[in-house]
Amino acid sequence: xxxxxxxxxxxxxxxxxxxxxxxxxxxxxxxxxxxxxxxxxxxxxxxxxxxxxxxxxxxxxxxxxxxxxxxxxxxxxxxxxxxxxxxxxxxxxxxxxxxxxxxxxxxxxxxxxxxxxxxxxxxxxxxxxxxxxxxxxxxxxxxxxxxxxxxxxxxxxxxxxxxxxxxxxxxxxxxxxxxxxxxxxxxxxxxxxxxxxxxxxxxxxxxxxxxxxxxxxxxxxxxxxxxxxxxxxxxxxxxxxxxxxxxxxxxxxxxxxxxxxxxxxxxxxxxxxxxxxxxxxxxxxxxxxxxxxxxxxxx
Numbered sequence: 001x002x003x004x005x006x007x008x009x010x011x012x013x014x015x016x017x018x019x020x021x022x023x024x025x026x027x028x029x030x031x032x033x034x035x036x037x038x039x040x041x042x043x044x045x046x047x048x049x050x051x052x053x054x055x056x057x058x059x060x061x062x063x064x065x066x067x068x069x070x071x072x073x074x075x076x077x078x079x080x081x082x083x084x085x086x087x088x089x090x091x092x093x094x095x096x097x098x099x100x101x102x103x104x105x106x107x108x109x110x111x112x113x114x115x116x117x118x119x120x121x122x123x124x125x126x127x128x129x130x131x132x133x134x135x136x137x138x139x140x141x142x143x144x145x146x147x148x149x150x151x152x153x154x155x156x157x158x159x160x161x162x163x164x165x166x167x168x169x170x171x172x173x174x175x176x177x178x179x180x181x182x183x184x185x186x187x188x189x190x191x192x193x194x195x196x197x198x199x200x201x202x203x204x205x206x207x208x209x210x211x212x213x214x215x216x217x218x219x220x221x222x223x224x225x226x227x228x229x230x231x232x233x234x235x236x237x238x239x240x241x242x243x244x245x246x247x248x249x250x251x252x253x254x255x256x257x258x259x260x261x262x263x264x265x266x267x268x269x270x271x272x273x274x275x276x277x278x279x280x281x282x283x284x285x286x287x288x289x290x291x292x293x294x295x296x297x298x299x
Contacts, residue, residue, distance in 0.1 A: 053279050056271050061264040063231075064238050068256050071239035075246025085247050094244045097237040104230050105266060111222050112273035118216040119276055119283045126209040127291050130156060133202040134295055140188045140196060148188070148199075149299065151181045155206070156292045163285045165277055178207050217276045234263065 051059065078085070130152055137148040155177045161168060168174075185203045189196050238259070245253060272279035 053268055053272055053275075057264050057268040060267045061260055063235060064260040064263055065257075067235040067239045068242035068245075068260060071242030071244075072246040072252060072256075073242075074239075075243045076249075079246065079249060087244070087247050090240075090244050090247050094237075094240045097233075097240050101233055101237040104233055105270075108222060108226065108230055109266075109270050109273075111226075112270050115216060115220045116273050116276075116281070116283065118220065119213070122209060122213045122216050123283055123285070123287065126159070126206065126213055127287050129202055129205040129209055131291060131294075133199065133206055134298075136196075136199040136202050139199055140192075144184065144188045144191075147184050148181065149295070151177055151184060153292070153295050155181065156288060156295060159288055160285060160292065163277060163283075163288070174210055178210060182207065222270070222274050238263070 075085075134149055134152050137145045137152075140148060154172060155174070158168060158172055158174050158177055162174065181203060185196070185200055189200055241259065242256065245256060269281070272281045276282065
């Protein structure tokens with residue numbers, strides 16, 4: 001009897017162990033899949049952030065040409081096996097995928113262009129707030145006014161360095177200068193209660209706009225996952241274009257190269273707009289440079 005019980009226990013545990021093993025295999029498969037997806041996202045992120053723009057152009061062009069060629073060869077292989085397909089049907093599918101790609105490109109370009117416009121608006125607003133703070137410093141006594149104006153001139157210099165990516169000298173960072181500016185303005189307000197509220201308001205705006213410019217420049221980028229989706233859809237859509245050309249059976253056409261170049265240039269422009277201060281398309285800092293000249297002349 002004890003032997004039969006042991007056999008029954010083994011038989012009862014067998015399916016449970018098999019099910020547990022299957023769950024473990026499934027969990028490991030999911031983990032591997034998530035790791036591969038994470039690696040793909042990391043590759044796309046470094047590809048679009050660290051690679052020079054001409055490298056983005058060349059890399060995208062190679063990927064697109066490879067996708068077109070893959071689709072063309074697949075169609076040629078199927079045609080060699082006498083698996084003829086209706087060219088009109090394939091053309092309809094190609095049109096649908098290209099329409100989806102065009103939609104994603106338009107949305108992505110819109111995100112980058114909106115961020116570019118926001119950077120221009122933030123620059124103008126910050127410049128105006130600095131200028132009004134400088135003018136409002138006339139409400140303070142001479143010694144306090146000179147100190148506030150000196151700090152504002154140094155802050156303008158810092159904003160130009162920040163836009164160019166130049167490191168700040170010790171004690172001349174944006175946060176340090178703004179802290180000193182607020183302390184100087186607060187000291188004036190304590191000496192003259194109610195008479196320099198305008199100055200405090202503009203100085204507060206300068207501090208707020210510094211954070212706004214930081215946000216629209218450094219933290220308003222196209223999401224990494226969005227880039228991954230865009231590239232996947234683009235490669236699939238352009239592979240269908242190559243497949244359609246292969247189904248026609250008339251050889252490769254130079255139009256395929258034109259499509260690849262046009263798409264790659266568009267991606268490079270979007271990536272450039274998404275890289276403030278480092279690419280070919282940047283917000284002009286001339287208004288801030290003109291403000292520096294005016295403040296220097298009006299000491």
